[in-house]
Amino acid sequence: MDSVRLRALEIPRVEGHLEVELFTDEKGVVKDVRVAALEGIRLIEKVVTGLKYRYVPSVTSRICGICGYAHTVCSVLAIERALGIEVREEVKILRDVALRLNHIDSHLIHIAMMLPDVIQDVAKYRELLRDVIILRSEVATVAETLFGNRVHPVTLAVGGAYHIPRRSVLENLLKKVRDLCRRYEELLRKLLDAMRGIPKVSRYGKFMALKSHRYSVVEGIPTVNASEEIDVSKVRLILREEARDYSTAKFCFLDGEPCSVGAFARLLTNERNLLCEPAKKEVMNLRRDLKDYITMNLVAQVIEVIEHLNRVAQELPQIMDIAGRSIIEQPKRDEGVGFAVVEAPRGILLHEYTVRNQVVSRCNVITPTVINLGSIERTVKELATGKSVEEIKKTVLTTVRSYDPCVSCAVHVTTLSRARSH
Structure with missing residues (x-):
């Protein structure tokens, strides 16, 4: 350089x-x-190596204090596939409810x-801020009542649910x-109005999400740029992780390109x-901006909260038949390889x-922030190159925050400025 x-x-x-x-x-x-992650290496993948399968989800949940539900569900699904375990439809819906509540909770924190x-x-x-915090507290109460803990679900298990x-x-x-x-429908309008002034920063690279007929967050077809569907078994082949000597987190690329x-x-x-009409309306109105500007990810989270709330209201009646029960299906085999995407x-x-x-005997985890890091670095590079630091400092901070990066289980609020030769 x-x-x-x-x-x-x-x-x-x-x-x-x-x-x-x-x-x-x-x-x-x-x-x-x-862009560098500064957290100490967690080594969770090595921690679970050698553990009995049933104990693994409660350990992987500790990867993150915000995404504990997501890691639990993904871990459970992958292990079930490795051991040939089939669960009933109501259990699948219960897990979808768990992950939707996790989305709502996390989005409200980021908002x-x-x-x-x-x-x-x-x-x-x-x-x-008061309204968002109150809503988040009430959503957390729902999650705790259903799954035993608002941070790390204790009732979700390989094979079903303990209670x-x-x-x-x-x-x-x-x-x-x-x-x-x-x-929240009343709060939705206030939040969207407040966010009209958010800076529009272009996003670079492809984007990927699961496509599902019911907007499921626990199953679906990995899809690139909303059109190119990929077989689930091939996702880990086209997503390649790279180590960088300046970051404790790996960077992940999709066919060699940044991906969001x-x-x-x-x-x-x-x-x-x-499902939700307000969500449909807002996505229709904002589609081009959502596609072009990464800073609109915050607006997407605001919209997604109302969709997830409505989906949870739709799904709860579907698990009434297993109320008050403990359901654990046993493995059909003792060994295998299992892979899950949520x-x-x-x-x-x-x-x-x-x-x-x-x-x-082996564990591999790829998190959303690892996938996003390459896109974050490319986006900030395009935004900042050729400009003075003071000119773009505020926009850089807002842009990085828009990705909602999850680096560890702590929030560190400092600004560091130093000089060194390179």
Whole structure:
């Protein structure tokens, strides 16, 4: 690189430690960009190696304090496929409910963290922040009642579920979710109005999401750019991870190109399968912006919350027949290889396991942020190159936050500036 100075911006208001390194010339003009994860290596894939299969989901859940539900569900599905376990339809729906609640919870956290980027009016900011926090708390209560814990679900298991609440509890939860649908529909308009001023930053590379007739987040066909369908078994072959010496997280590329995943990709891929009329209307109006600008991912999350709430209200009645029960199906074999793809809040999540004698001998996990890192770096590079740091600093921070990166289970709020030779 021809740069002589490094300006490092650690991104506040994201999950974990992420740094954007801006390499500049003597005049402070950006010449190159690197995006680096600064978290310590977790080694979860090695931790679960040697464990009995039934214990693995509760460990992989600890990969993240926000996406615990997503890792649990994906881990359960992959292990079931390795061991030939078939579960009944109601259990599949129960898992879909779990993951939708996880999406809602995670999106509301990110919306709260992004509000300062889009709202300058302090009174309006406080009002919306309060409403978002209250809604998130009530959604977390629903998740805790259904799955035993609002962060790491304790009732979801390989083969089914250890405990499902009794019918009267499910009926009360259904009433609560329907009320949340009504209340959030009122909040939806306020949030969308507040976000009209969000900067429009172009996204580079392809995007990918699961396509499903019912906007499912636990099953579907991996689809690139909303049109190119890929066999699930081939996804891990075209998604290639690369290690970078400046980042503790790997970068993942789709056929060698940057790829983005997340709420915007799901809406674009499944717009014809949306259930909620307000969601349909907004996606129709904003389709071009959702496709072109990564900063619109925040708007996509706002829209997706109302869709998921309505889907949960639709799905809860379908699990009434298994209320009050414990359902665990046993393995049909003791070894095998299992692979699963689900939609975590931040996008496509992959788990793969090799099981021998009912013990995990190999594990591979690819997370949405690993997939997004290449796109983040390319997008920031296109945005910043040739401009001064002060000119683009605020937009860079907003752009990176728009991807909703999930680097660890902590939020670190600092801005770091230092110089070093390169």
